[in-house]
Amino acid sequence: MSITARILKIITDSIGFCLAKMPHWLFVWHIKVLATIMRIFDNRRHKDARANLDFVYGEQMSKEQKCKIIKKCYENFAFVLLETIRVAFIPMEKYMQCFHLIDEHYLLDTLHKDKGAISISAHYGYWEAIASALPPRYTWCNMASLGRLTPFDAINQMIIARRELQKVKFIDKKGAFKHLLKLYGGSNPLAGILVDQNISIQEGIWINFFGKRATHTTIASVLSRRFN
Incomplete structure (x- = not known):
């Protein structure tokens, strides 16, 4: 592990420990503050979200409804980030009480x-639960989580470590x-598998999505047919 990765791990573990020990109302306050900061400074994704809704x-x-949806999306993303950081410091029995599988x-x-x-899931709700809430229930399964890495090795190491916390193998989208x-x-x-992003036609097929043409991955169908 590089020095940068070690420093990042110490910082995130310290933050995660504090987030896990604080009252729920204070955790929610941190979510709203982080979401507000991201919404103010993340100009590109804010414009992308508005363009998608338009x-x-x-x-x-x-316009008010669209702004409300975008605000909620930032709050949800902030929750996923902070929850992923703190989950390693929450007792598993207490953590599993947060989930009810329908x-x-x-x-x-x-x-x-x-x-x-x-x-299969989209980046909707707490999508990281695929790699954190399912494994303790299905201990007899060989589980893996497909995801996209960043250009930064130190961050990638943290992502992989969190995904594999419950012995779920992380598989990079490239060459997956x-x-x-x-x-x-x-x-x-x-x-x-998270499958909600538009991909090249060489990797997928055309479908109708919200009445619009979009591409969709065939990976689940191919695996299902090949392995029955």
Whole structure:
């Protein structure tokens, strides 16, 4: 581990420990402060969010409604960042009490019948729970989490460490297919895949999304057909 990565780990672990010990109302206050800072200074993504809402809804949604959605998105992203930092310092029994799985029998039926499953999500809600809340419930599965790394090695090391906290193998989106083939060639595989970003047509297919043309990955379908 590089010196930069070590320093970053010390800082994030210190922040995470404090966040895990503070009262819930104070944790929520930190979320709102961080979300406000990001919304003010993250000009590019703020414009992207507004452009996406304009593209999908046009004049059907008011400017105030769009601003409210964007504000909520920043708050949710701030929550995911801070929750990911502090989760290592929350007792697992207490952490698992935060989750209630709806229609879990669909996943369990697939795991027992086909000896494996594919879990798909968007960057919606607390998406990191795929790698933190599912593993303690499915200890017999070989789990992996597919994600995108950053250009910064120190941050990447932290991302991988947090994702693999519950012994979930992290798979980088670049060159992921060969690793997924190896995973699903083994016993009891369960991969979590985030699939909500537009991709090149060479990697996906055209679909209708909110009445607009967009590309979508076929990776889950390919794995499902290849491994039954």
